[in-house]
Amino acid sequence: MFGGGARGFGAALGMLLLGAAPCLADWQDGAGPDWQRLLAAARTEGKVVVGGGPDLAKTFSDGFRRDTGISVEFLAAPYRELSARLNREARAGQVTMDVVFGGYSDVALVRSGHMNPIKPQLLLPGVTDPNNWAGGHIKWIDKDQAYMLQGSEYVDAIPLLNTDLVKPGEITTWRDMAKPQYKGKIAAFDPRGPGPGAPVAGYLMELFGVAYLKDFYIGQNITLTRDARQLVEWAARGIYPVALGTTVVDVEQFLKSGMKNIEPVAMADGAGIVLGAISVVSQPKGGPHPNAAAVFLNWYASKPGQEAYVAGKRTPSRRTDVAPPDIPAVYLPRTGVAYPDQYTEDYFFETVPKFRKALIDAFGGE
Numbered sequence: 172m173f174g175g176g177a178r179g180f181g182a183a184l185g186m187l188l189l190g191a192a193p194c195l196a197d198w199q200d201g202a203g204p205d206w207q208r209l210l211a212a213a214r215t216e217g218k219v220v221v222g223g224g225p226d227l228a229k230t231f232s233d234g235f236r237r238d239t240g241i242s243v244e245f246l247a248a249p250y251r252e253l254s255a256r257l258n259r260e261a262r263a264g265q266v267t268m269d270v271v272f273g274g275y276s277d278v279a280l281v282r283s284g285h286m287n288p289i290k291p292q293l294l295l296p297g298v299t300d301p302n303n304w305a306g307g308h309i310k311w312i313d314k315d316q317a318y319m320l321q322g323s324e325y326v327d328a329i330p331l332l333n334t335d336l337v338k339p340g341e342i343t344t345w346r347d348m349a350k351p352q353y354k355g356k357i358a359a360f361d362p363r364g365p366g367p368g369a370p371v372a373g374y375l376m377e378l379f380g381v382a383y384l385k386d387f388y389i390g391q392n393i394t395l396t397r398d399a400r401q402l403v404e405w406a407a408r409g410i411y412p413v414a415l416g417t418t419v420v421d422v423e424q425f426l427k428s429g430m431k432n433i434e435p436v437a438m439a440d441g442a443g444i445v446l447g448a449i450s451v452v453s454q455p456k457g458g459p460h461p462n463a464a465a466v467f468l469n470w471y472a473s474k475p476g477q478e479a480y481v482a483g484k485r486t487p488s489r490r491t492d493v494a495p496p497d498i499p500a501v502y503l504p505r506t507g508v509a510y511p512d513q514y515t516e517d518y519f520f521e522t523v524p525k526f527r528k529a530l531i532d533a534f535g536g537e
Contacts, residue, residue, distance in 0.1 A: 198238065198473040201296035206469075209294065210239070212462040218242040219463035222253045223272035224449050226420070227483040234479035235470055241463055250274060250449050251365050257455060261285035266457040269464035270471075272449045275519045280455070281318045287454040290317040292465045298472040305489045305504075309472070312451055314516045320468070321514055322477055323450035325486040325502050326443040327367070328374045329435045331403065331422060333412035344440040345375065348413060349383075354391050358405050360416030361395040362388075363530050368395075368416040370446055370513055373526045377511065378441050385533040407433050420485045423498050435501050443501075445510040448486050 199206065213219075218241060221231060225247040232243040246253070250273045257273075260266045261280055271277070280286050290311075293299050301307045305324065312319035332342060342348055348357060360368030376384045387393070394411060396402055403421045406414040407430045422435055437443055452471055458464055470476040477488040487495040487503055495503055504510060512518070 198297055198470070198475050199295060202294060206294045209462055209465055213239070213241055213460070213466040216241075216460040216463045218244050219460050219467045220244045220246065220267060220269045220458070221272070221467065222246040222248065222257070222268045222270070224248075224250065224484070226485075227272065227449075227480065230479040230483035234475055235467060238470060238475055239466055241466065243467075261455050261457075264457060266455045267459065268455060269458035269460050270452055270454050270467055272452055274447065274449060274451055275312050275319075275514050275516070277451070277453050278313050278319060278516045278519055280453070281313050281315070285456055286318050287456050288315070288317040289320050289452070289454055289468055292454075292468055293472060295469050295473060297474065298469055303474075303490055303492055305491060310447075310489055310514075312447075312514055312516060319451050319453045320472060321447040321451045322471060322480055322489060323447055323484065323486045324445050324489050324504060324514075325419060325448065326437070326504055326510060327446045327502075328371045328441070328443045329417075329437055329501055331406045331414040331417045331433055331435050333406050333409050333432055334434050335432045336409050336412035342413065342436070343438065345378070345438050346440060349387055349391060353413060355394075356411055357391055357413040357415065358394045358396060358402055358411035359388070359414070360399060360402055361397050362416070363534055364397065366397065366416070367399060367418050369526075370444060371416045372530065373513065373522065374441065374444050374511065376526055376529055377522070381529045381532075384529060389533060403433070419498055419502050423485060423496075426499070435499050437501050442508060443510060445504055445512050445514070447514045448484055450480060450484070450486070451514070 221243055223245065228245040228247045232245055235241060235243050246268060253271060254273055254277060257268065257271050257277065258280065297303060310321040311317060312321055359371065360366055362368035362372035372384060375387065399418045400421050402414045403417050403425050405411045407425055425433060452468065454464055454468065474490060474492055477490045477493045481488050481493060481496050485496045485498060
């Protein structure tokens with residue numbers, strides 16, 4: 172009787188301490204009074220406005236409300252649209268979004284003074300503990316290591332091959348694809364605009380130079396598209412047995428639908444790059460709910476926040492305690508492999524302009 176009563180009293184006391192949100196103890200372990208004050212202020216604001224890709228809307232909204240009791244108003248749109256809106260609002264001083272998810276290009280707003288630093292707002296021990304992150308550190312896009320937090324990292328620039336038409340051993344290097352027998356048999360996501368095509372072309376330029384890039388895309392008569400799903404379908408149907416610039420989520424969906432004749436394969440003379448998809452979060456100055464934004468940033472960098480990202484976007488978290496999604500292993504970064512990293516401020520300001528010029532010279536404008 173006494174033991175059962177003690178457990179009942181302890182459970183009741185625990186619920187009182189946790190308040191309205193039912194799942195706090197795990198990811199908030201070790202949080203101090205500053206965190207409790209921030210959480211209370213955020214609940215008073217009532218919601219946080221998040222801009223991000225449509226595939227994150229449900230997992231973020233459900234997970235954040237479950238863990239904090241705070242609602243998410245999710246503005247679902249492609250990254251290009253969100254980035255353009257953010258630039259307009261930031262420069263006009265009329266910001267409507269509290270946090271925004273995207274790639275590396277928003278680092279320009281950091282340099283122009285339109286972003287709040289995130290690092291000082293990270294209060295949870297489970298977030299700031301370096302042991303919870305790959306490489307022993309949180310990854311930041313910006314040189315200040317404070318403004319743009321990258322939650323996910325995966326391997327990209329992985330060609331997709333139709334295994335009915337490309338037999339094992341026929342294509343093991345990028346230079347194999349430049350052989351005459353593959354002329355007219357390769358398709359790629361258009362590298363001239365935003366999307367999964369640009370990282371591949373940029374990588375090839377850095378590997379082999381501008382001349383190779385032009386000779387490869389033009390000389391091999393590569394067919395360009397801006398429809399990522401179509402690219403995978405072309406490979407699966409054998410219309411173009413080699414596809415460049417496919418996305419992880421599209422390849423996974425085709426594989427799970429029963430298509431067994433496509434395989435993403437890393438090349439021996441260039442095993443790929445690491446990217447962050449739209450896992451880079453930033454906080455524009457002047458957002459309407461600053462306290463809720465700070466709570467969301469801590470939650471996103473916590474285990475449940477990263478699990479919500481992985482569930483929605485299907486790319487692996489940089490947190491070491493979050494299980495990777497069920498995707499082909501070639502997309503998961505391997506320990507000991509030095510992948511080039513395109514998600515850095517230096518790459519955006521120093522390499523991208525040279526890369527864009529080379530593409531315009533090779534293909535003309537967008």
